[in-house]
Amino acid sequence: MITFHRYVRVLAILLMTSCVFAGTSAAQTKPDPNAAPNVFVQQVADLSLEALKNDSEVRAGNTARINQIVDDVLLPYINFEKTTRLAAGRYWKQATPEQQAALVKAFRATLARTYSGAMTKIGSSTTLKTMAFRGEADALDVVVRAEVVQTSNSQPIQLDYRLEKTPKGWKIYDINVENIWLIENYRNQFSQQISQNGIDGLIAALNQRNQK
Amino acid sequence: MHARMLRTLSGTLAVLTLAGCATQTLGPANPADPWESSNRAVYNFNDQIDKAVLKPVAEAYAFITPQPIRSCINNIFLNLGEVWSFINSSLQGRHEDALNTMGRFLLNSTMGIGGCFDLASMNGAKRIPNDFGVTLGVWGVTSGPYMVLPILGATTLRDGTGKIPDIYFNQYGYGQLIQNVDLRNSIYGFEVVERREALLTVTDTVNRTALDPYSFIRDAYLQRRRAQVRGANTEAQKLPDYENFEDVPADDKALGITPKP
Numbered sequence: 001m002i003t004f005h006r007y008v009r010v011l012a013i014l015l016m017t018s019c020v021f022a023g024t025s026a027a028q029t030k031p032d033p034n035a036a037p038n039v040f041v042q043q044v045a046d047l048s049l050e051a052l053k054n055d056s057e058v059r060a061g062n063t064a065r066i067n068q069i070v071d072d073v074l075l076p077y078i079n080f081e082k083t084t085r086l087a088a089g090r091y092w093k094q095a096t097p098e099q100q101a102a103l104v105k106a107f108r109a110t111l112a113r114t115y116s117g118a119m120t121k122i123g124s125s126t127t128l129k130t131m132a133f134r135g136e137a138d139a140l141d142v143v144v145r146a147e148v149v150q151t152s153n154s155q156p157i158q159l160d161y162r163l164e165k166t167p168k169g170w171k172i173y174d175i176n177v178e179n180i181w182l183i184e185n186y187r188n189q190f191s192q193q194i195s196q197n198g199i200d201g202l203i204a205a206l207n208q209r210n211q212k
Numbered sequence: 213m214h215a216r217m218l219r220t221l222s223g224t225l226a227v228l229t230l231a232g233c234a235t236q237t238l239g240p241a242n243p244a245d246p247w248e249s250s251n252r253a254v255y256n257f258n259d260q261i262d263k264a265v266l267k268p269v270a271e272a273y274a275f276i277t278p279q280p281i282r283s284c285i286n287n288i289f290l291n292l293g294e295v296w297s298f299i300n301s302s303l304q305g306r307h308e309d310a311l312n313t314m315g316r317f318l319l320n321s322t323m324g325i326g327g328c329f330d331l332a333s334m335n336g337a338k339r340i341p342n343d344f345g346v347t348l349g350v351w352g353v354t355s356g357p358y359m360v361l362p363i364l365g366a367t368t369l370r371d372g373t374g375k376i377p378d379i380y381f382n383q384y385g386y387g388q389l390i391q392n393v394d395l396r397n398s399i400y401g402f403e404v405v406e407r408r409e410a411l412l413t414v415t416d417t418v419n420r421t422a423l424d425p426y427s428f429i430r431d432a433y434l435q436r437r438r439a440q441v442r443g444a445n446t447e448a449q450k451l452p453d454y455e456n457f458e459d460v461p462a463d464d465k466a467l468g469i470t471p472k473p
Binding site: 089141143151152178180181184185190193202205 | 240242279280283284286287329330333334338339417420421422423424427428430431432435436439440451452454455
């Protein structure tokens with residue numbers, strides 16, 4: 001049994017390194033926010049998958065490390081402020097700028113935790129493939145559809161990204177996993193917490209979750 | 213035997229409904245979930261059973277069974293479900309979906325060795341899950357209040373009704389093909405374990421990230437069912453409109469960003 005595990009691990013490492021070499025040219029392309037939205041999403045996904053796949057601490061499920069990678073690699077391409085603002089809905093304006101900043105930070109950490117769960121499942125063969133962009137060329141708010149393939153003999157996971165055009169190019173602000181939009185799914189939870197314990201209560205609840 | 217089970221079930225339901233009266237609802241009342249307090253009671257009951265029995269058994273199964281075998285078994289169960297999906301796609305007038313589903317079933321049952329290998333997905337024909345709740349929705353039946361059923365979990369009045377023909381066809385119907393009662397019951401039990409195993413990562417993620425797992429699951433379920441009733445082809449055009457909850461912020465206006473109508 002132990003030798004089998006070791007064999008699998010060696011095989012995984014071999015596969016991973018071959019992936020690194022095969023993917024070098026693609027992985028080192030810096031995502032271009034002014035490219036077509038589907039191209040941009042593909043670049044961001046490749047970059048983050050590569051960063052996460054090749055990090056042993058991530059594979060061990062180290063949340064702090066995943067947070068750090070999300071901050072370093074993904075943050076420039078995501079508008080977390082908008083994600084949080086929309087999830088908070090009408091309560092956002094009731095928050096002070098300090099509360100808003102704290103809420104964005106706490107929610108970002110919560111979302112990074114979704115990665116830490118998924119990461120233990122990410123293998124060297126995990127890929128993300130974006131579909132051709134079907135929206136209008138001058139649209140300011142678009143959806144890019146994608147699929148995550150984990151192992152060859154399982155259903156691909158449908159993943160959609162919602163992006164907005166800013167003066168600095170595209171920014172991701174919402175994602176959809178199997179027909180479930182992230183922001184929409186947090187709205188009721190946010191309003192429950194805020195109506196019970198206020199905005200500080202929500203921030204505290206998110207941070208408490210993050211420490212578990 | 214069936215009558216006894218029903219009596220026990222209705223007894224349990226009554227107890228749970230009563231217990232529900234003592235549970236507090238959280239936050240503002242949700243129009244989609246008028247029975248929230250009793251739903252939460254059933255949810256907690258299910259959660260306890262899951263923690264005590266289902267999840268540990270599913271984890272044990274995952275621990276002793278290699279991934280390729282679990283994928284194979286999961287695919288076999290999903291493949292058997294394709295026939296009922298096909299019937300429902302047909303009933304909904306979604307003939308392209310029905311044709312795709314039948315094609316998948318034929319290919320996977322033969323070349324895919326009884327559904328063990330999902331060759332159709334590998335060739336780009338994705339599974340189109342369908343059931344009678346969706347059919348009722350396509351026929352114009354509104355979802356009705358959200359419900360949490362004992363063991364079966366998240367549903368709505370409409371979808372819960374739809375579960376009756378679903379289970380009659382998928383579990384009872386196939387079950388009748390197996391003459392040996394012990395074997396049949398073992399397969400029923402195994403299917404439960406197998407389905408729970410397939411959900412292990414999902415439930416772990418929910419517990420890891422949700423502020424309130426009950427709301428998280430409810431809102432995810434309702435979103436997903438709405439999307440299923442609308443159908444895959446219209447899904448891309450139907451985006452949630454978050455801006456109706458707030459005015460366009462001044463800074464965005466200054467930057468010349470307007471939400472698309």
